[in-house]
Amino acid sequence: MPFSIPEQELMEPGHTACHGCGATLSMRYVLKALGKDTVISVPAACWAVIPGAMPNRTLDVPMVYTPFAATGAVISGLREAFDIQGKEDFNVVGFAGDGGTADIGLQSLSGAMERGHNVFYFMYDNEGYMNTGVQRSGSTPYGAITTTTPIGKDRNFKKQNKKVVADLMMAQGVPYVATATIAYPEDLIRKVNNAKKINGPKFIQILSPCPVGWYFPPEKSIEVSRLAVQSGIFPLYEFQNGVLKVTKQPRPVSVREYLSMQNRFRSLDEDDIKKIEKYAEERMEYLIGKEKETQSS
Amino acid sequence: MQAMQKKYNAIMTGNEAVAVGAKLARVGFISAYPITPQTTIVEKLAEMVSNREIQARYVEVESEHSALAATFASELAGVRSYTATSSHGLLYMHEMLHWTAGMRLPVVMSVVNRALGPPWNIWTEQTDTMNQKETGWMQVYCESNQEALDTILMGYRIAESNDVMLPIMSMEDAFVLSHTSEPVNIPEQDEVDAFLPSLDLKYRIDNNRPMGYGSYSTPDGPFMELKVDMMESMKNSRQTINRVTSEFRDAFGRDYSGMIEKYAMDDADYALIASGTLASTGKYVVKKMRESGKKVGLIRLRFFRPFPDREIVDATRGLKGVGVLDRSVSFSASGSVVSEVKSALYGNSSIPVTGFVAGLGGRDVRVEDFYKMFDYIEKGKTGKYYIGWKEAQ
Numbered sequence: 001m002p003f004s005i006p007e008q009e010l011m012e013p014g015h016t017a018c019h020g021c022g023a024t025l026s027m028r029y030v031l032k033a034l035g036k037d038t039v040i041s042v043p044a045a046c047w048a049v050i051p052g053a054m055p056n057r058t059l060d061v062p063m064v065y066t067p068f069a070a071t072g073a074v075i076s077g078l079r080e081a082f083d084i085q086g087k088e089d090f091n092v093v094g095f096a097g098d099g100g101t102a103d104i105g106l107q108s109l110s111g112a113m114e115r116g117h118n119v120f121y122f123m124y125d126n127e128g129y130m131n132t133g134v135q136r137s138g139s140t141p142y143g144a145i146t147t148t149t150p151i152g153k154d155r156n157f158k159k160q161n162k163k164v165v166a167d168l169m170m171a172q173g174v175p176y177v178a179t180a181t182i183a184y185p186e187d188l189i190r191k192v193n194n195a196k197k198i199n200g201p202k203f204i205q206i207l208s209p210c211p212v213g214w215y216f217p218p219e220k221s222i223e224v225s226r227l228a229v230q231s232g233i234f235p236l237y238e239f240q241n242g243v244l245k246v247t248k249q250p251r252p253v254s255v256r257e258y259l260s261m262q263n264r265f266r267s268l269d270e271d272d273i274k275k276i277e278k279y280a281e282e283r284m285e286y287l288i289g290k291e292k293e294t295q296s297s
Numbered sequence: 298m299q300a301m302q303k304k305y306n307a308i309m310t311g312n313e314a315v316a317v318g319a320k321l322a323r324v325g326f327i328s329a330y331p332i333t334p335q336t337t338i339v340e341k342l343a344e345m346v347s348n349r350e351i352q353a354r355y356v357e358v359e360s361e362h363s364a365l366a367a368t369f370a371s372e373l374a375g376v377r378s379y380t381a382t383s384s385h386g387l388l389y390m391h392e393m394l395h396w397t398a399g400m401r402l403p404v405v406m407s408v409v410n411r412a413l414g415p416p417w418n419i420w421t422e423q424t425d426t427m428n429q430k431e432t433g434w435m436q437v438y439c440e441s442n443q444e445a446l447d448t449i450l451m452g453y454r455i456a457e458s459n460d461v462m463l464p465i466m467s468m469e470d471a472f473v474l475s476h477t478s479e480p481v482n483i484p485e486q487d488e489v490d491a492f493l494p495s496l497d498l499k500y501r502i503d504n505n506r507p508m509g510y511g512s513y514s515t516p517d518g519p520f521m522e523l524k525v526d527m528m529e530s531m532k533n534s535r536q537t538i539n540r541v542t543s544e545f546r547d548a549f550g551r552d553y554s555g556m557i558e559k560y561a562m563d564d565a566d567y568a569l570i571a572s573g574t575l576a577s578t579g580k581y582v583v584k585k586m587r588e589s590g591k592k593v594g595l596i597r598l599r600f601f602r603p604f605p606d607r608e609i610v611d612a613t614r615g616l617k618g619v620g621v622l623d624r625s626v627s628f629s630a631s632g633s634v635v636s637e638v639k640s641a642l643y644g645n646s647s648i649p650v651t652g653f654v655a656g657l658g659g660r661d662v663r664v665e666d667f668y669k670m671f672d673y674i675e676k677g678k679t680g681k682y683y684i685g686w687k688e689a690q
Contacts (some may be wrong), residue, residue, distance in 0.1 A: 038504075039502055041370070049513065051512060052512075053513055054509070054512050054513060057508065057512070060507050061504065062502045062503070062504060063512070064370065064510045064511065065509065066369075066396065066511070067392045067393065069362055069366075069392075070366035070393065070396075072363065073358055073362070073363030073366035074367065074370040075370070076328075076356060076358065076370070077328060077368060078373075080326055080356060080367075080376075081370065081371035081373075081375065081376040083354070085374070107363075108358075108359065108362070108363045110359070111359030111360075111363055114359075115356065
């Protein structure tokens, strides 16, 4: 069956995002899938700035701006209030960056998911605090140079692996968890559609390349997004009703090719690259193992 | 016409009384995180929700920051919302306090005044709420369980007034009110419904009118105008406070006299300004001193935000001296309340002002301490005095 992306646009022209911004495309696709009966809550994030200064707006749905740590709790309160008012079919959406999700917002996210509110939480993952000028976050991958893991005299970079929040959500038993990225819009929209069928918490992590913070030319955003999947660095999966499915099998694109497209990885030597290759392999093995385990049980 | 003073029909703790207040106010959403000594408020409300005595959703969240974030969100969607906290929990909410007031949401919250650590201490003190004085929330300090109940009802009326639209926190002293039973009159639901109509939030979230709530403003944008409007609304809210307090008196027969309560002030030469349950002990001492011919009185601060500056200037006119009792830790030149009193009097009065700090960490402020304070006031001592502390031997 041919799959088409909804034509409805809920994002107006005139937003203030950087050229090649992955997070902006993420929002556009999510809104196409969700439609007009949606309210979006954003914490401090690029997306708190992209819609423009008061009184301008970019989205044709209400947006609630909140403090950094509050997204999970705010969508909980909105959900309950709309249910009280009989608006059960209203989509309540948290749309937060990786800092607002993996770091400062993790507690309220985990609380909201545990309580089981019928909400969507989208983590647009640009792997760092990009709005504040490219600082490291818990979601920044091993090997990346950021402004708080600067190259210095010793060819420095972030020495810790990425905290993958989708994996945490899966471990917590959230009813719907998926990863997606902007190079695969059909896959992303299908996942949002699947999530919609679930009356409960839904978590989708969307890898959203950032030309400014990853140091690549803005016209390469889609390519970087695609290579992240094809190299096995960012596997796409869907976890639904306790069953995991890897939704895009990586094709043989080398990790090295993915890393070499982005100047944030310029500090790495051969050993470092091998470490990242090993990490990607092990993570894929883990996911495929989990896929077998959950599908057979 | 003023209603008759209603007879007591229940005996309950302050915490039960505010839970009953929230029920009578028909709150639709309650979110909270447990902290001693607030817990019995939210336990009572959870029980009421469980027993379907109240049509509300109750969500126990994973922190106070989240409790107020969820309450804020529900209120923004147009549902009358309520939360309660204390001490460190209130500090953890600090960011959301600003956000809720800045969005002009008329939330009502109960706060049980409790000391801040270290060292850990669960007893009463007002430092927790004094630390929130610049958050844009109105503040009421209650003296009795009845007042704690009634303040929830008056609170929603005041906060939801179109010319106010600011949240309100209503305080009880830890244990002295929160866990102590007193006789209370519980009003009938239909009387409350007549006094407090349901919430109709003008700018609630509406998909037919998509807006950004709290997006950013540049220096030349409306930022400064919005903040000035908040400050002016706070200042002018005294008119609504006075009007609602009189309407409450007319409907329920209990008179809280607005921003401050004056006790034995008519011909007083010296007075003490106090709040919360310390004002009750103060009134007892004033009564005793009056019996021995001393012309003393007491001013009880009900509201600290907005600050009753004009009311204090009027009430202290003609006095020979006034003292101010602070039950909080402040590193200002004088103290949290006394600073504001002095600021109100400046240019309007030249009476000596004595500052007292007492009752920290729940330490008893005894009758003899009040005699001592009045003695200092009569002597015209100015400055700051610690009352009831054990000086190193």
